Amino acid sequence: MRPALILLRHSVVRSRTLVGGLGLLLFVFQVLFVLLARTLQASNTFGQIAELAPPFVRELFGSSFVTMLSFSGIVAFGYFHPAILAALVGVAIAVSSEPAGESERRFTDLVLARPASRAHVMTRSALLLAAVTVCLVGLMVAGTWLALWSLGGTDAPRVRPGLIGSLALNLAALVFCWGGITLALAARGRRRGAVGAAAAGLALTAFVVDYMARVWAPLRPAAWLSPFHYYDPMAMLLGTDLPVAHLWTLGGAGLAGIAVAYWVYARRDL
Amino acid sequence: MASAPPVVIDHLTKRYGRLTAVDDLSLTVEAGEIFGFLGLNGAGKTTTIRVLLDLLHATAGRAYLFGLDCRAEGLAARARLGYLPGENAFYDDMSGGAALELLGRLSGRAADPAGRRRLLDRFELSARDLGRQLREYSTGMKRKLGLVQAFQHDPPLLMLDEPTEGLDPIMQESFYDLLEDTRRRGRTVFLSSHVLSEVERVCDRIGLLRAGRLALVSTVAEVRQMAPRRVRVLFAADVPADGLAWPPGCHVIETTPRAWTVTVAGPLGPLVQGLAGLPLKDLEVEAPHLEDVLVRYYRQEAAP
Numbered sequence: 001m002r003p004a005l006i007l008l009r010h011s012v013v014r015s016r017t018l019v020g021g022l023g024l025l026l027f028v029f030q031v032l033f034v035l036l037a038r039t040l041q042a043s044n045t046f047g048q049i050a051e052l053a054p055p056f057v058r059e060l061f062g063s064s065f066v067t068m069l070s071f072s073g074i075v076a077f078g079y080f081h082p083a084i085l086a087a088l089v090g091v092a093i094a095v096s097s098e099p100a101g102e103s104e105r106r107f108t109d110l111v112l113a114r115p116a117s118r119a120h121v122m123t124r125s126a127l128l129l130a131a132v133t134v135c136l137v138g139l140m141v142a143g144t145w146l147a148l149w150s151l152g153g154t155d156a157p158r159v160r161p162g163l164i165g166s167l168a169l170n171l172a173a174l175v176f177c178w179g180g181i182t183l184a185l186a187a188r189g190r191r192r193g194a195v196g197a198a199a200a201g202l203a204l205t206a207f208v209v210d211y212m213a214r215v216w217a218p219l220r221p222a223a224w225l226s227p228f229h230y231y232d233p234m235a236m237l238l239g240t241d242l243p244v245a246h247l248w249t250l251g252g253a254g255l256a257g258i259a260v261a262y263w264v265y266a267r268r269d270l
Numbered sequence: 271m272a273s274a275p276p277v278v279i280d281h282l283t284k285r286y287g288r289l290t291a292v293d294d295l296s297l298t299v300e301a302g303e304i305f306g307f308l309g310l311n312g313a314g315k316t317t318t319i320r321v322l323l324d325l326l327h328a329t330a331g332r333a334y335l336f337g338l339d340c341r342a343e344g345l346a347a348r349a350r351l352g353y354l355p356g357e358n359a360f361y362d363d364m365s366g367g368a369a370l371e372l373l374g375r376l377s378g379r380a381a382d383p384a385g386r387r388r389l390l391d392r393f394e395l396s397a398r399d400l401g402r403q404l405r406e407y408s409t410g411m412k413r414k415l416g417l418v419q420a421f422q423h424d425p426p427l428l429m430l431d432e433p434t435e436g437l438d439p440i441m442q443e444s445f446y447d448l449l450e451d452t453r454r455r456g457r458t459v460f461l462s463s464h465v466l467s468e469v470e471r472v473c474d475r476i477g478l479l480r481a482g483r484l485a486l487v488s489t490v491a492e493v494r495q496m497a498p499r500r501v502r503v504l505f506a507a508d509v510p511a512d513g514l515a516w517p518p519g520c521h522v523i524e525t526t527p528r529a530w531t532v533t534v535a536g537p538l539g540p541l542v543q544g545l546a547g548l549p550l551k552d553l554e555v556e557a558p559h560l561e562d563v564l565v566r567y568y569r570q571e572a573a574p
Contacts, residue, residue, distance in 0.1 A: 006375050014361070106359035110419070113323050113353035113429075114376040115345045270325040 003116035007124040012131070015095055019132050022091055023139040029078050030143030034151055037074035041157065046070060067237045071157045075148065078140060079167040080233035085207075088136055088171070089178045093199045095132050096182035099125055099265065101192035108270055122187070122262045129179035129258075137172040141165070166242035167233055173250035174231045178203055180257025181227075187261035188268065227253060274337025275300055276427045276458040277322065282331035284317050284482075291317040293482040294331070299475075304449060304459040306469040306490075309479035310568055315462045316356055318479070319431055322460075323353060335427065349378050352420040356431035356462070358412045360404045366415050367400035370422065379423040389418045392444050409436040417445065421452075428452065428459045434468060446472055470494075470560040478567055485567055490560060497558035498533040503545060504552040505529070517544055 040046055050069045067073050078084050099121055102108045111121065144164050182199040189195035206226040213223035223229045230246035277299035284292040292314040299305040309315050320326040322333050324344040333340040335347035360369050374381045390400070393414040404412065413436040420428060434442045449472050452459060463469050469476060470490060478486040486493070498521070508527035516522065516532075517540030523531040528551075534541055538555065545553075 003376055003378075006372065010372050014363070105361065106355055106357055107361060108359075109320075109323070109325060109355045110353070110359045110373055111376060112325060113348060113351060113355075114373070115349040115378045116376050117345055267327075269327060270320075 001120075001123070003111075003114070003120040004123040004127065007111065007116070007120065008127050008131075011095070011098060011124060011128050015128070015132070018094065019091060019135060022087055023136050026078065026084065026087075026136060027139045027143035029084065030140050031147040031151070033078050034075050034144060034147035037071045038151055040074060041071050067234065072159050072163060073237055075144060075159055076163060076167055076233065076237060078144075079164075079171055080231075082207075085171075085174075088175045089203050090200070091132060091136065092129060092175045092179035093182045093196055093203070096125060096129050096179040097186045097189070097192050097195040097199065098128070099183070099261075100186040100189035100195040103190050103270055104192055112270065118265050119262060122183070122258070122265055125183055125186070125261070126258045129176060129183065129254075133172050133175045133179065137168050137175065140171075141168045160239070162242070163236060166236050169242060170231050170233070170236070170246060170250075173247045173254070174227060177227045177250040177254040177257070180254030180261075182257070184257040184260040184264065187265035274334070276336055277305075277460055278334040278337075279318065279322070280332045280334070282318065282321060282333055283329045284314075284321060284326060285329045290482050292321070292479075295479070295482070295484055296331075297477055297484060297487065299458060299460055301458055302453065302456045303474040304453055304461060304472055306473035306476040307460060307462040307479070308464075308466075308469060308476055308564065313479040314482040315479055316431060317482075319429055319460075319462060322429065323348065323351075350426045352377075352423065352425035352428045354416045354420040354428075354430045354433055356435070358409070358416065360412065360415070362405035363403055365401055365403055366395065366407065366411075367397075369404065369415065370400070370419055373419045374422055377423040377425075379425070381422045382424065385424060386418065386422045389421055389448075392448060393418060393441060394444075410438055410441065413437055414441060417448075421448065424457075426457055428457060428461075430459065430461045432463060433461060434463070434465060442468075466561040466564055476560075476564075478564065480567060493560050493563050494558045497560065497562040498535040499538070499558050500556040501532050501534050501538070501541065502554040502556075503530040503532070503550065504554070506549040506551040509548055515544070517541055 040049070046069045068077070099108075102111070102121070108121070112118065141164060148159060178199070181202065182195065185198055186192075186195045189198075207228050209219065210223055210226040210228035213219040213226070213229070227250060230243075230249045232240075232243070232246070236242065275298050277297070279295055279297040282292055282295045283290065295314070295318060307315050307318070317326060321328050322335065322340055324340050327341070336350055338344075338347035340347055364372075370386070374386075390396075395411070395414055395418065399407075399411065404415075407415070413433075417430075417433060420430065434445055437445060446468075449459060453474075461469075461473065473490055475487070475489050476493060477484055488496075498519075500523070505528045509530075510527070511522070511525035511530060519534055519536040520541055521533045521535075523533060525531075532541070542553075
């Protein structure tokens with residue numbers, strides 16, 4: 001285990017700028033979303049904004065459109081904004097593709113010429129993925145709660161207890177899932193860029209499949225294949241409890257990816 | 271286990287699809303020797319080293335370090351190893367010091383700070399150099415850092431792939447001195463190199479790979495004896511070479527009326543006897559070179 005921890009420390013140092021920078025950005029975004037929600041609430045302009053939206057947009061989103069344009073909806077917006085989802089999944093892909101980068105640079109040769117095993121390398125990557133996921137989503141939650149506590153004001157509506165926690169847990173499971181899938185690809189790959197591009201392409205395809213399946217019935221039977229299918233923030237905004245099955249599915253897919261990575265990496269030629 | 275040879279390769283074969291990179295290779299490197307592993311590009315040297323490090327999995331056969339199976343007991347085997355890869359394998363955004371620290375900690379053997387300092391001094395790497403990022407290092411500096419990381423925990427076995435590639439002549443000398451010290455302390459070195467003069471200078475034994483097969487294993491002294499010696503015969507008066515019966519093993523390179531240049535494979539006696547009665551002025555015999563034998567082996571490989 002000691003070599004895995006030594007490698008983990010090295011990887012944390014190497015990725016601290018990326019992860020720390022994005023974490024800080026997400027923290028600030030969450031504060032800004034709360035500030036925006038507070039401002040809109042104070043000026044009572046949620047209704048006016050809703051009226052500005054074209055009718056087809058309102059029809060497309062249905063009841064969730066109204067929910068989104070509420071204090072809770074704006075506060076939680078960061079947890080399902082496509083750009084933030086892309087950034088989180090992107091970082092998960094970046095940190096999980098590290099084994100391929102190490103093979104590409106031949107850094108693996110220096111590591112594995114020592115009493116460190118291939119399993120140590122994979123354990124490092126799995127721990128790094130878990131740590132990065134917790135760190136990023138944790139900073140989002142911290143930003144949200146800190147802003148709600150300090151900026152929300154006494155007259156602001158209370159965000160339903162458990163909503164932010166449920167969204168964060170489900171989002172973390174989604175990010176972890178993509179990290180696990182990427183790690184499985186990285187265990188086989190020799191070029192970090194190729195692994196990253198393949199994982200990003202897969203994520204984009206899965207996102208499009210999930211989105212299309214929501215608005216186009218013929219694609220609905222394929223929706224279950226997309227990890228994004230198991231992240232439905234709108235339903236949680238509308239009051240649905242955290243679907244534990246979704247957590248199991250995403251967590252299970254991530255763990256399956258990691259298990260495949262261990263298996264493949266142990267057997268491949270480096 | 272303590273008395274097991276540092277390296278034993280037993281009928282090792284490595285195939286990539288239809289290409290056979292290493293073919294039924296068997297080899298033993300004894301404790302305390304410097305073993306030169308030679309061959310043209312693509313002969314299978316690096317593949318063999320990578321199998322020993324368990325970076326590649328053998329198609330057939332086994333390899334052992336200190337009696338430990340490289341595959342099944344790789345961790346214990348590699349705990350006694352220092353390795354210098356053929357290519358620079360560092361991250362450019364790491365500092366030299368951070369790279370040495372990381373690799374030292376991964377080695378599992380505490381590096382003696384005074385020993386590391388001596389190594390750094392030997393290769394003229396200052397504390398300031400170690401504080402710089404590796405992207406600022408020249409090729410030679412990266413090579414020197416690579417050598418320090420391989421030697422810093424004083425392992426019983428060193429596996430060095432093209433160790434002097436990129437080093438200037440002064441640093442090459444420092445490296446040869448380091449190898450001498452290493453040999454004196456009873457460490458074993460498994461060294462792959464293209465530089466035949468270097469191999470001749472530092473190695474006790476050599477193994478030559480040709481198309482994945484072991485073409486030659488011998489001590490450097492024995493290989494030297496296999497080399498034809500170049501002999502220059504100088505005369506005090508003109509001597510015609512035509513019609514002279516050359517003894518077996520002699521090959522004429524050049525003849526002028528007062529000087530003949532020949533190569534002699536084997537003992538010089540028959541040539542000296544053949545020169546009896548001629549107005550001999552001087553006889554210059556060049557020491558045999560490893561290169562003369564090895565190039566012949568290489569040419570056999572290169573020949574279609």
